[in-house]
Amino acid sequence: MKGTDIRIREVVITPVAFPDPPILNSAGVHQPWALRAIVELRCGDGLIGLGETYGDAPHLELLRSAGATLAGLDPFDTNGLWRRVCEALGGTDSPDRHGLTGGSSPQKTALRVFSPFEVACLDLQGHLIGRPVADLLGGAVRDRVPFSAYVFYKWDAHPPADGPASLVGALPPVDDPYPEAIDPAGIVAQAHRLIDQYGFGSIKLKGGVFPPDEEIAAIRALREAFPGLPLRLDPNAAWSVETSLRVAEETDGLLEYLEDPTPGIPGMAVVAAQAPMPLATNMCVVSPDDIAPGFTQGAVGVVLADHHYWGGLRRSAELAAICRTWGVGVSMHSNSHLGISLAAMTQLGAALPELTYAADTHTPWQCGVDVLERPLPITGGAVALPDGPGLGVSLDRDALARMHENFVRCAIRERDDTSYRRIFEPGYTKRRPRW
Template sequence: MTTDFPTESGLAGAQSPSGRATIIDVRITPIAFPDPPLLNAVGCHEPWALRAIVEVDCGDGLVGLGETYGDASHLTVLRMVAPLLVGLDPFRTEHLRSVVDRLLGTAEAPAEKLGPAGGMGPEKTALRVFSAFEVACLDLQGQAIGRPVHDLLGGRVRDEVPFSAYLFYKWARHPGGDADRYGAALDPDGIVAQARTMVRTYGFQSIKLKGGVFAPDEELDAIRALRAEFPTLPLRIDPNAAWSVATSRRVAAETQGLLEYLEDPTEGLAGMAAVAETAGMPLATNMCVVSFDHLPEAVERGSVQVVLSDHHYWGGLRQSVRLAGICETWGLGLSMHSNSHLGISLAAMTHLGAALPQMAYAADTHTPWQLGVDVVEHPLTFVNGAVPVPTSPGLGVRLDRDALARLHENYLRQGITGRDDTGYMRRFHPDFDPAKPRW
């Protein structure tokens, strides 16, 4: 394994003027792990998912862990920030955030610094970068005082955090690759078979289908088939805004009584508000409300009734607690969004979910799609669809350095440096058009 920033020798156990340990080293390790051919509104997942593992080291074995996006542009900004954290107090996360903001969170920040949030401005980029370091610092804090991270967020209000089965239309294999345990899912029967496997393996008590792949009527047939197979489990569908307002209204009418909520059927706050006017179920989003300044208009228009938080881009765990409080004030429901992730992110999500009384819906997770690969020694496990909340200090997971080295080697040899679902799909279907609305 290589590190992007060499450890400063002779600083182990370095102390701040207050006598508290300070950060002596920050390591950023990009990794890649196999990703199945999962289909969505903009294409297909490539054979490798990218992440970056963050280690914030205070010496004497005290190392905090974070996990974040692994795209090359995001790695660039992580590497810009990391050296500036050396010498800082890991308990002063607001000061750490100010360091990140000064570098990245200004209108003058060059475009090449904006990473995966480039279209959303420098402030959002700064939050995405800060979040990985904040989680690592909270892990450090918990280890230092012998308390779990959820105690640093207000204490747990539940002993287990429920998650939802996350179904995808998918090919049986990547072209030229081997089949995975889930096989193909290109019709209602395939989706139901996938759901059976996930419910049997993980015990999930709710089900979400990633839509926007086939015509809405075909996806409605899959929802109806899931209802027939699982008559008591809450169902959701997320077409990633692939439908027009008119189509979204029709789907909402036809799924009244079938769906727990309808996620991002159409684009934008105005479009979602138009659908919400007639929908018989809540509308949820992780697309049109992704920063705090989106909330006033969303509330005024009545665009959404459920916000899917994601600490990776909302600015970390404490910012997510702040979001939960705002949602409670305005009567909005709360859940958690997921992207391809490993065990450090699952642990962070679990600690956050444990401390949020406002979380009324099971969270999303991509854990089943890791196919057993992880970067921690003992990943958290699912019991009846929920993850028992860790009670050991910090996040409660430890880095598997052999696994980290293997996954870093994957990153070095596989050649993918950024996610491109559309480009990958067009390799096999050159006429694929991700324009929205498609239906």
């Protein structure tokens, strides 16, 4: 490191778009193109730190405002990074439209903006000292991080649509290899495909799409097809407290955990007090302010940490330590993402003794698209900790350019699952709870 100019000289933020299948959730249906932003912190001697985050237009504006203040920052000074981000945002609150990661606040907005810069700083730190990011988080306690099969109700393909380009995209949708799954047989077939290809050792069903009895039937079909695998169900707060209690009773003995069955900490606490399985969340305990009420009220037994909105990797490790103190389990939440995020999740998961459940990932739903020179493979249901310093990955510049061109041409600038679904079902509304 001697003689190296380690201070940040340039911040480059590149929005990208990649094809997204028509997968369903309680908010609506995914649009044909998913948005992400790739962050590069460039220092002297060609050193570059990488981060990845959301690519929606309001978030991009905040990233650029914060990034403009980072020149001259020492990448080891992440406290200074936090101060600069907070000063640049000035208390802005920028909620996400689809609401699948819970409520928003100025604090959560700042943590979302800080996260990719923090990950990129840790990547730089690792390169500078020749160690993986996991070592900067306390050292690896495992060399393979387990992930869960993530199964979705989905349409066979994106239907032809005459809606605005901001919702449907100006590029034609790309075919995906996953057929329709709108009933238990389709869900089981999809799970077989994912497990055969990736070797996953647990299964999570994204629910909140059909009436609860239909989703209970899907869980029962999965249990029959995969008698030895842990199962999870996540309706994204689509059920009332009463419905949640009924589903919990009917799935007793079937589920490893039930995730966010009903909205809010008070409702979750009522369900948790009577449910026979743990309740998990990435919607009601979503920022530091939620920890005390969520844990003291006994609302959750598992927190799905997500470094993208918990403020990066070190703060996610702090969250895991708090969970350990309270006897709360830890997993990791996923949204549509690319390989830099998967690498960051793998480094974090490798360093967390508290990781008690396999993490979520959308990687199979990228259908092979990535910005990395060598995407991290999922084999035996896990991702091996990469060799090499930092995150252990590097950008494929040609792929980055193609995916940025996708962003420029696709015309989608903000995720909106509800409005997109309304194009095909004009009466559709997002309601939580719905049942």
